[in-house]
Every structure is written in C-alpha cells, then in structure tokens.
Amino acid sequence: MERESVNWSGGYMIYVGIDIAKKKFDYCIINSEMNLIKRGILINNNYGFSEFLKIIKNYRNIKIGMESTSIYHVNLYNYLIENSRSAIILNSLETKLLKSSRIRKNKTDKIDAEAIAKYIIIRKNNIITMDKNTENTYTNLKEYVYTYIRINRKITMAKNQLIVDMDLLYPGLTAVANVNSKYFMEIISNIDQIIENNYKIKYISDSKHSEIRNILINSNTNNAVKYDIDINIETLELLNKQLMKTKNIIEDEYNSMDSKIKTIPGIGTITGSIILSSIGDINRFDSIIKLRAYSGMDPVVKQSGDYNITSKISKRGNPLIRYALYLSTVSAIRFNPVIKRYYTRKKNDGMKGNKLLIACSNKLLNIIYSVLKNNKDFEDPLNNIN
Structure with a gap:
C-alpha cells in the first residue's frame, strides 16, 4: 500500500527507481526495507524533471537509479546532475533478472520502476556508480564516437546494398573486385570507359583488368x-566525407x-576514444572484475555436479568496448611487447582461435585498467630488469 508523502530523510536511506520511455517516465520511491513510499508518472521533459525534483527535494539520504534506455535517459540524468543530484545508470541486463523473477509475469513500467529501486538495494555494494563530478568528463567525445559508429553502420548498409546491385547487374564482379578494395570505386566510376577499353584500372594486373572488363x-x-x-x-561518397570529418573532430x-x-601500444585514436568514452571515470570501477563485467569480457561459468566449466565470455556488457578491444588486441599482438609475449606463450601452450584472442583482450583490458587507475604511463616490465 502506498504511503503518504512524508519526510523520510532522517536516518533512513531512500531508493528511487526510474523507468524511462520516450514520452514519460515512471518513478518508484521505497525505503531500505522495500516498503513503498510513493510512485507516479511524469512527462519526459523539463517540466516533468522539475516536478520530480520537487518530489525528492525533502530526501537527503537518497539513491536514484535508472536504466540506460537508448537516448531517453540522457536528459533527465543531465538535469539531475545540473541540480546537484547524482544518479546511477544501470545496464538493462543488470535489472532483467530481477524483473523476470516475478511470480506473476505481468509487465508494466510501474512495476519495472519498483524493480529498479529494489535492485539498487540488493546490489548496493556491487553497482558501478556514476559520480556527478566526473561522469561528464568524456561527454563530447562519447557523442562524437556514437556519431562515428552510426556513420560506419550506414556505410556498411550502403556497401551491402551496392554489392546486391552489382551482383544483379554485373554477376561475378564483387567476387573478383572486393567492395572494400581501394580500386572498387574506381571501377564503378569508370564502367563505360573500361568497357570501351579507354581506361586502365590502377593497382591491379593486366590479367585481372581483362577479367573485370569481360564481366562488365x-x-x-x-x-x-x-x-x-x-x-x-x-x-557512400557523402558518408565517407562525414566519417572523415567526424574522425578529425x-x-x-x-x-x-x-x-x-595514449601510452599503451596497440591502442589508436579511435579505439582509445571508444574505450575512454565508454568507461568514463575509471574510479567507478573498484576492481578489474567489475570492468570486465561492464565490458562483457567476464567468463560464463557452467556448473555441473562438482565441476565448474568456463565456456565463453558473457557479452552482456558494453559492446563498443569489446569492439574497440578486439581492434586494439589485433594491433597490440604486433606492437605491444607485453601482449606479444603473452600471445606467443598462450599459443605455444596450445591455445588458439577465438579463445586466444579473448585471452589477449582480457590481458589488454588489465593493462588499460592499471594504467588508468594508477595514472601512470605504460611500461614494459622487462625494461626494469637490470
């Protein structure tokens, strides 16, 4: 039963769960004993935010949690920060288990808001918090990174459609000339001249040029x-220009x-930007285990009788970090002395394929955590051996 709105600030800790949609958000306020204090629905705009601020203003000992829901949580989160109220951003995968564990399988935003509030209590010692003074450190970088990723996805879609069209019109061409090759655009921009034998494709042999010409x-x-x-x-021409402009920014x-x-070999500008903007303040993570879980690089353990079997990584965390880690690991195997030695040792031990790459990625993540946490340049430990 909902209690009247009273000042529970005293010695009580108050927990607020927020479930956000495009046009509105549900909130639920409970105490540490999970008793309901108040719940309601507000519009997802500045008016709704100000009304929410009025509701929680009497609570001093308060923790607010909300799910990361596409872009819909961003405005409320920023509004709370600007008004000296910190909030915890939760990955929806974190609260999914609690929501799905209800005996009655009804699903409403009102119930989800309550589940989020309860999750903060249950997991209060293991939640990755967003500090109000440090969360916005990489805000601009994060937005530019998201733009870069979106443009890249659009380029992939346009290329895929181009491949379909080329296979319809010029069967066999994309098998001979890869759509990602540097001369592919040159081919499709000079088709008539190539057919008339008035243009020679650069960077390829005469035999391959003849094969492409016959296909055309x-x-x-x-x-x-x-x-x-x-x-x-x-x-594609427009998207590539936009991608280059965004990359420069x-x-x-x-x-x-x-x-x-920046001192870690194997991590470039784009991959470093993705990792930094995704992690935010490293002090949110009090252990490498939490950073692994946040990145989805933590192992999935299956238990059967007396045996624990580690089969694969969870992939439940931030997919952008895993993407950047993969690219960085491929580079680090060549240029980072620590990762290079680790790769060689594990390979000699019989590890191979994706399992080997994941092991190296986790090793690189350990290095990233150590360097950022200690705020010290990367050093090869062997360089310090006399």
Whole structure:
C-alpha cells in the first residue's frame, strides 16, 4: 500500500527507481526495507524533471537509479546532475533478472520502476556508480564516437546494398573486385570507359583488368538497378566525407585529453576514444572484475555436479568496448611487447582461435585498467630488469 508523502530523510536511506520511455517516465520511491513510499508518472521533459525534483527535494539520504534506455535517459540524468543530484545508470541486463523473477509475469513500467529501486538495494555494494563530478568528463567525445559508429553502420548498409546491385547487374564482379578494395570505386566510376577499353584500372594486373572488363561487357541491362547503384555511390561518397570529418573532430578531442591510455601500444585514436568514452571515470570501477563485467569480457561459468566449466565470455556488457578491444588486441599482438609475449606463450601452450584472442583482450583490458587507475604511463616490465 502506498504511503503518504512524508519526510523520510532522517536516518533512513531512500531508493528511487526510474523507468524511462520516450514520452514519460515512471518513478518508484521505497525505503531500505522495500516498503513503498510513493510512485507516479511524469512527462519526459523539463517540466516533468522539475516536478520530480520537487518530489525528492525533502530526501537527503537518497539513491536514484535508472536504466540506460537508448537516448531517453540522457536528459533527465543531465538535469539531475545540473541540480546537484547524482544518479546511477544501470545496464538493462543488470535489472532483467530481477524483473523476470516475478511470480506473476505481468509487465508494466510501474512495476519495472519498483524493480529498479529494489535492485539498487540488493546490489548496493556491487553497482558501478556514476559520480556527478566526473561522469561528464568524456561527454563530447562519447557523442562524437556514437556519431562515428552510426556513420560506419550506414556505410556498411550502403556497401551491402551496392554489392546486391552489382551482383544483379554485373554477376561475378564483387567476387573478383572486393567492395572494400581501394580500386572498387574506381571501377564503378569508370564502367563505360573500361568497357570501351579507354581506361586502365590502377593497382591491379593486366590479367585481372581483362577479367573485370569481360564481366562488365557481359553485364545485364536494368536501368532501375543502375539508378540504385548511382544513388548508393553518391551516398557512400557523402558518408565517407562525414566519417572523415567526424574522425578529425575525435582526434582533436582525444589529443586534447590528458590520459595515460595514449601510452599503451596497440591502442589508436579511435579505439582509445571508444574505450575512454565508454568507461568514463575509471574510479567507478573498484576492481578489474567489475570492468570486465561492464565490458562483457567476464567468463560464463557452467556448473555441473562438482565441476565448474568456463565456456565463453558473457557479452552482456558494453559492446563498443569489446569492439574497440578486439581492434586494439589485433594491433597490440604486433606492437605491444607485453601482449606479444603473452600471445606467443598462450599459443605455444596450445591455445588458439577465438579463445586466444579473448585471452589477449582480457590481458589488454588489465593493462588499460592499471594504467588508468594508477595514472601512470605504460611500461614494459622487462625494461626494469637490470
């Protein structure tokens, strides 16, 4: 039963769960004994935010939690920060188990808000918090990184459609000339000249040029597909310009930051930007175990009788960190002396394939954690041996 709104600030700890949608958000206020104090629904705009602030203003000992729901939580979160109220951002995977454990399988935002509040109590010693003074350190970088990722995805979609069109019009061409090769755009921009033998494709052999020319000569006729190819070429040209512009902005942001992650061999500007903007303040993580879990690099352990079997990583955390870690690990195996030795040792022990790459990624994540946590440059331990 809902209690009247009274000042519970005294010695009590108050917990607020917020479930946010596009147009509104549900909130639920409970005490440490999980007794309901108040719940309600407000509009997801500045008016709703100010009304929410009025509701919680009497509570001093308060913890607020909300799920990271696409972009819908961002405005409320920033509003709370600006008004000296900190909040905990939870990955939806963190609260999913509690929500799904209800005996009655009804699902409402009101119930979800209560589940979030209860989750903060149950997991209060293991939640990765967002400190109000440090969370916005990489806000701009994070937004530019998201833009960069979105443009990259659009480029992939445009390329995939281009491959479909090219296979319809010029069967066999994409098998000979990879769409990601540096001469592919040169081919489709000079098709008529190549057919008429008035243009030589750069960077390829004469035999391959002849093979491509024969494919173009024996092409199908479909004006609609040709039009779609032209549209996709224009789209790719625009997207590539936008990607380069965004990359330059990210480089400027990254270069202006004083972060020791730059000293780690194998981590470049883009991968470093993704990792930094995803992690935020390293002090949110009081152990490497939490950072692994946040990154989805923690192992999945299956128990059967007296045996514990570690099969694979959970992949439940931030996918962007895993993406950046993968790219960085591939580079670090070549250029980072610590990772290079680790890779060689594990490979000689019989580890191979994806399991070997994951092991190296976790080793690199350990290095990232140590460097950021201690705020010290990367050093190869062997260099300190006399």
